[in-house]
Amino acid sequence: MQQKCVQCSKKAAISLPYGPHSFCKEHFLHFFEKKVRKTIRENRLVQGREKLVVACSGGKDSCTTLYLINKIFSRSNPVEALLIDEGIPKYRDKALDIAKENCKAWGVPFKCVSFKEEFGFTMVDVMRKTGPKKNIGSTCAFCGVLRRKLMNKYARKMKAGKLATGHNMDDEAQSVLMNVCEADLQRFARLGPASGIVKSGGFVPRIKPLWLCPEIEVIAFAKYSGIKHYDKQCCPFKWQAKRNDFRGILNHLEASYPGTMFSILRFLQQTKPLVAKEKARDFKLNNCLSCGEPTSGKVCTACKQVELIKKK
Numbered sequence: 001m002q003q004k005c006v007q008c009s010k011k012a013a014i015s016l017p018y019g020p021h022s023f024c025k026e027h028f029l030h031f032f033e034k035k036v037r038k039t040i041r042e043n044r045l046v047q048g049r050e051k052l053v054v055a056c057s058g059g060k061d062s063c064t065t066l067y068l069i070n071k072i073f074s075r076s077n078p079v080e081a082l083l084i085d086e087g088i089p090k091y092r093d094k095a096l097d098i099a100k101e102n103c104k105a106w107g108v109p110f111k112c113v114s115f116k117e118e119f120g121f122t123m124v125d126v127m128r129k130t131g132p133k134k135n136i137g138s139t140c141a142f143c144g145v146l147r148r149k150l151m152n153k154y155a156r157k158m159k160a161g162k163l164a165t166g167h168n169m170d171d172e173a174q175s176v177l178m179n180v181c182e183a184d185l186q187r188f189a190r191l192g193p194a195s196g197i198v199k200s201g202g203f204v205p206r207i208k209p210l211w212l213c214p215e216i217e218v219i220a221f222a223k224y225s226g227i228k229h230y231d232k233q234c235c236p237f238k239w240q241a242k243r244n245d246f247r248g249i250l251n252h253l254e255a256s257y258p259g260t261m262f263s264i265l266r267f268l269q270q271t272k273p274l275v276a277k278e279k280a281r282d283f284k285l286n287n288c289l290s291c292g293e294p295t296s297g298k299v300c301t302a303c304k305q306v307e308l309i310k311k312k
Contacts, residue, residue, distance in 0.1 A: 003015045003022040004022065005022060005023050005024035005027050006021065006022055006023065006027075007023065007024070007027040007030075008024060008027065010024035011024065012024060013025040013028060013220075013224070014028050014220050016214075016216070016217070017216075017254075017255075017258045018258040018259045018262070025224045028220060028221070028224060029221065029224055029225060032213065032217055032220075032221045033068065033071075033221075035212055035213060036068050036072075036209050036210065036213065037072065039193060039209055039210075039211055039212050040072070040207075040209055043192075043193040043194055043207075043211075044194075045162065045164075045193060045194055045207040045208075045209065046073065046077065046162060046207070047161075048161075049076060049077050049078075050077060050160075050161025050162060051077065051078040051079075051080070051158070051159055051160050051161050051162075052069055052073055052077050052078070052079050052080075052160065052161065052162055052164060053079075053080050053081070053082050053155045053158050053160035053162070053163050053164070053204075054066040054069050054070075054079070054080070054081050054082070054108075054163075054164045054165075055081075055082050055084070055151050055155075055163060055164065055165050055166070056081045056082065056083055056099045056102075056103070056110070056166075057083070057084070057092075057095055057096075057099065057166070058083075058092075058094075058095030058096050058097070058098045058099035058229060058230045059095060059166070059229055059230055059231070060166075060218055060219060060222045060227070060229040060231060061166030061167070061168055061171075061210060061215075061218055062099070062165070062166035063098070063099065063102055063166075063222065063227050063228070063229040064166065064210065064218055064221055064222050064225075064227055064229075065164055065165070065166040065209055065210055066081055066099075066102065066103075066106070066108065066164075067102070067106065067225065067227050068209060069164055069209065070106050070107075070108055074107075074108075079108055080108060080109045080110060080111070080158060080160075081099070081103050081108050081109070081110040081111075082110070082111055082113070082151065082154055082155060082158065082163075083096050083099050083100070083110055083111065083112040083113070084112075084113055084114070084115075084147055084150050084151065085112060085113070085114040085115065085116075086114075086115050086122065086123040086143060086146075086147070087114060087115050087116050087121075087122025087123050087124060087125075088122070088123050088124060088235065088236065088237075089124070091233065091235060091236060092235075094230055094232070095229075095230035096112065098228050098229060098230050100112070101228060102227070102228055111154060111158060113150055113154055115146060115150075118150060119146065119306050119309075120310070121309060121310075123139065123142075123143055123237065125309070126139055126142050126143070126309055127139045127237055129309055129312040130142055130309075138240040138241065138242070139237040139240050140237060140238070140240050140241040140242075140243075142305050142309070143237070145301050145302050145305055146302055146305065146306075148302075149291075149293060149300070149302040151163060151165075151206075152202075152203060152204055152293065152294075153293060155204040156202070156204050160204050161204075161205075162204070162205050162206070162207050163204045163205070163206045163207070164206070164207050164208070164209055165206055165207075165208055166208075166210060167208040167210065167211065168210045168211075168213050168214065168215050168218050169210070169211065169212055169213055169214045169215070169261050169262070169265060170214060170215040170247070170250070170251075170261060171215075172191060172208070172211060172265060172268075173250055173260075173261040173264040173265060174243055174246045174247055174250060175187075175191055176188065176191060176264050176265070176267070176268050177246050177249070177250065177264065178242070178243065178246050179191070181246075185275055185278075186283070188268075188272075188275060189272060189275045189276040191268055191272070192208075192211075192268060192269070192272055193207065193208050193209075193211040193212075194206070194207050194208075195207075195208070202285070202287070202293065202294035203285075203294055211265070212262075212265070214261065250264075283296065284296065286298065288300040288303055290303040291303050
């Protein structure tokens with residue numbers, strides 16, 4: 001039997017696997033945007049007229065985040081985009097072309113920085129020196145650390161009050177499970193719609209407007225809103241990521257027990273205040289002796305990785 005929109009009598013364009021949620025195109029767009037606005041409001045992700053910088057890779061999540069942040073705040077807050085080029089031919093270059101196209105179409109100023117200019121090598125160079133057989137960690141582990149360093153460094157240079165990322169519900173649930181399985185309470189405490197456990201002038205606070213949006217909804221919103229994004233292929237180094245296993249486990253659980261990921265995020269919300277309070281006592285930030293960026297050690301992980309790659 002054909003599902004009908006719960007808000008009107010039109011034929012449903014999408015039926016979500018949890019609750020009585022079948023929507024026509026128009027009402028789904030309203031439902032999704034309303035949820036993002038609620039996430040921002042209830043978690044106080046944006047305050048006053050602070051500048052908002054969105055980390056945009058050209059994929060569906062970051063382009064959707066940029067689209068909504070610009071739509072909601074462009075009249076009250078300065079909005080800009082930060083694009084990072086890891087140097088992966090026929091993948092990141094194509095994705096960033098779309099990101100730039102969106103920025104120009106939406107009137108969003110953007111800044112693009114590259115691994116090559118910043119570190120002296122690309123992720124292709126890193127891939128050749130890392131991986132399961134090289135005993136110095138996966139390529140993805142290097143990429144994530146180096147990307148986060150550039151995101152914070154340049155968001156600060158751009159005088160951002162907040163740095164918005166495109167992490168969706170699936171991403172966050174995977175991170176919760178990974179940190180639980182690794183008994184990493186320090187990283188666990190940093191999760192949530194607003195990342196971090198302590199405030200520091202060197203760190204630009206990160207926010208996740210899509211925190212309560214399952215990936216399937218982000219895909220539908222991008223499609224029905226006509227948001228251009230790169231979806232031709234995954235990162236060619238993605239197969240090395242440990243996250244793949246956790247993604248498969250959670251997708252299986254979500255298919256069998258709809259709402260599992262939502263429950264995981266509620267678990268995080270209930271436990272984070274207690275864990276963050278305890279971990280904040282032992283958490284001290286220093287300035288990296290090499291680059292000056294904030295770190296909990298003497299030298300930040302990114303600088304250690306850069307030195308390791310150059311030695312290799």
